[in-house]
Amino acid sequence: MLVDAHAYPPALAQGAPGPAFFPRLLAVLVIGGAAVLAARALRERDVATHSGGGTVRLFGAAAWIAGFLLALPVLGHLLALPPLVAGLMWLFGERSPRILAGVPVAFAGCVHLLFAVALGASLP
Amino acid sequence: MARGWLRRLAVLAAIGSIGCGAAPGEVPFPSGPIQIVSWATAGGPSDLLARALADAAPDYFDGRRVTVLTRQGGAGAAGMQYLKGQAGNPHVLGVFTASGTVNMATGRIPFVPEDFTPILRIQVDPFLIAVRADSPFRTLNDLFGAARARPGEVSIAGFGAASAHFMGFQRLRAAAGDPDVRWIAYEGSGDSAVAALGGHTDATHNNYNVIREHLRAGTMRVLAVALPLTALRGVPTYQEAGYDLAPVHWRGVVGPPGLSPEVRADLRERLLATIRTAGFQEYMARANMEYAVMDGPDAFGDWIAEEVETSRTLLERLGLFMNEAR
């Protein structure tokens, strides 16, 4: 949050007086809030610990979703959805191969039928 | 995905056509479904035009499916990017409007008119200036006169800033010698009509279809309209009020870049037939739109270039040039 707050002001300062007023006000408030937070953190020495395996799974999941979004326009939803769902299930700890294979494919089929066929939405 | 399919279909059709004795290398059109890209708000006038076209077009596109593809975002840039990426593919069309040229002029969107192939301008939606029925203003000159007498105290509500509506009004204001009328931007045309109806602003810069019911009910009056409308007989045009210009909102169809003149002419003929159907005419009447067809080979393209240029000059004069968008 602190790092965030430091990144705002330069970007927020641009623009004509009218549109810049509110962002500037926000920037001041965010910096003020962050300052109080920092003061408090110094007083209490916040000890935040990260557990190793959790972080790997976290970034794995985020990267898997990002990969899906990259693949979606290329592969189309019918091909891109099953790996997304199966991968996330695996990360959540599902290990049964029947479920890992069956549910994602069935899900992609349902999405296709509901969105693309029934509703006529233009999915990639 | 869709693009890959189209390509494959196009190739298949090409192979087929050679067998049928068509000129080699020439793909008969249409060889697949037609897409009309809509980057405007769902249910808004541009989106309705896209849908009305899609409804009436199949008969003139050899019975092919014609669908509307929604691609909103980035002030239209998302849809335009998609269309531009379809270079040379006559199966993808887009509804292009005055907003597109204004956004090009402001530099908000990274496109130039040459990024698209103009095909056919279909309708215009003239701007007008309206007030609440009990307003002291009877004519455009009353409004501008009051602004000259009390600079900055006369306000007009309109859709957006550095938008097509904004440009339309600024052009009129410039012709009137820049009286200090305050432009209050609203999120939509309806909102700007309500602002005037509620007495929050002195007037609204709007379109006929938005305020029609209020005119019929007598709750609003039109001071002047850019172009003569049959429904507004008796209301002076800008020209009759002494300002020799006619800013309008307009909508038409463009294609992706790289369409040959023959393909353009073919598309134009098919679209002309489409907009002459009874169904499309009914839509035009119900939406209170005026036909303003520009079907000469270069007419629509010239119009687009001219509009961008007019907006750009005006923006420079107002000191409102935006940053170039990437």
Next chain:
Amino acid sequence: MTGFLDGLLTALQPQNLAVLLGGSLLGVFAGAVPGLSSTVGLALVLPVTFALDPVPALLMMISIYMAAEYGGSITAIAIGVPGSSPALATTFDGYAMTRRGEAGRAFGISLFASMSGGILGTLLLVAALDPLSRAALAFGPPEYFGLGVFGLAIVANLVGNDPLKGILSALLGLVAFVVGLDVLTGAPRLTLGTTVLMDGLGLVPMLIGFFAIAEALNAVAGRRKPVEAVTGMGGALPPLGDLLRLWRPIFRGSAIGGIIGAIPGAGATIASIVAWNEERRLSRTPERFGAGEPAGIAAPEAANNACVGAAMIPLLALGVPGSASTAVLLGGLTVQGVAPGPLLMTEQAPLVYALYAGFIVAVVFMLAAGRLGIPLWVRVVSLRPQILMPLVVAISLIGAFVLRGNLADAWFALFFGLVGFVMLRRGYPLAPAVLGLILGPMVETNYRRALALSSGSHTVFLESPISLVLIGLAVISFAAPALRSRLRLGRGGA
């Protein structure tokens, strides 16, 4: 009255009944799927309505609108993800009840409150079309500013244990709103020079990111397990008595929804959060709100369905859409050759009566679709989280795409998912950020608009009684929790 009976007969014709039924089912679906909303549902059926006559076209659209406002609560209660933004407030208590093993009861309350709200909103539309449309006209920039400030003050009740973190969260939402084109000048702000950010980050990506993706990431990272499969809830619906006891929150919620819904641009999301907050304020046990209080479901759900009828007021009386959903509706009406406005009631009375009756029938179908669906939702809730959460994430991403046909929205959702994850881990409440994003435009734009109209004089905010009252209420609402805790502390010390 005969007009209404004729309208009812029209609505009950077989073709119209079929259309209402289909619309209700589709509406519940559109509402329940995160990313889809009443607006997207309406936009998707718009081409279908072209082929229908005016009355069935209208009935199809209003049944979707009505049912979608209910459908949002299903996902909110089942998995804590608002199926559409007006169900945000329902997640506070609805999901808490589910985690307590009372999903069936929560579903029942939400359905009953939605039905009641839908009917009360329709009655309001019938009874107060004229006065409320005039009230909507009275709402100018100072009044909108007051309403926005009043809404933002609700943050004070959403901050949780650490007010500073709550306020920072709200500020984050306000910063997120600034991204995009400034309405008043058309200048791009915080867009980093790209077109992708020009239309802003969007509420739906934020909701999906915060409530679906961040929660999923949190569960994957495995520190906390909020998604233990909930067991032993059965499909037990609450007895009618249990529901009728909630009549007060339902009435209050409907009244709030009815009034806020009639103001163009305010909308169901704001109405339902205000309803939740007012219920909490009036409660003798405000600490139970957010921890599974039935009234905390009843009030916002009544409010967002009451908004449907109320949102028709500016549309029918003024011909102006007050929300994204009514804007699509107006498009559909335009194509049908129906022009809403001051003359509609005199010129097209049968259509208007059919619309009124259609709302009532739509509520009945919504009730039926909802009631039949509850056992299904309960089974979805009891799916193992390893299966349920990936599906929620996947369908949310698809929903985010369908919203505008733009993949950028799915990327924004992932971005908000990561931000939300960090916030969750650090103990920042998420709801204030959503509130900031929703109310930021109302506050900023109208503040500047009001000053532009008053030539920079701040007294406009004090001259308008509506704005004065709303700002006063905001100050009270913001100061009240602090005062209350100080009082309590004082008493504890004595």
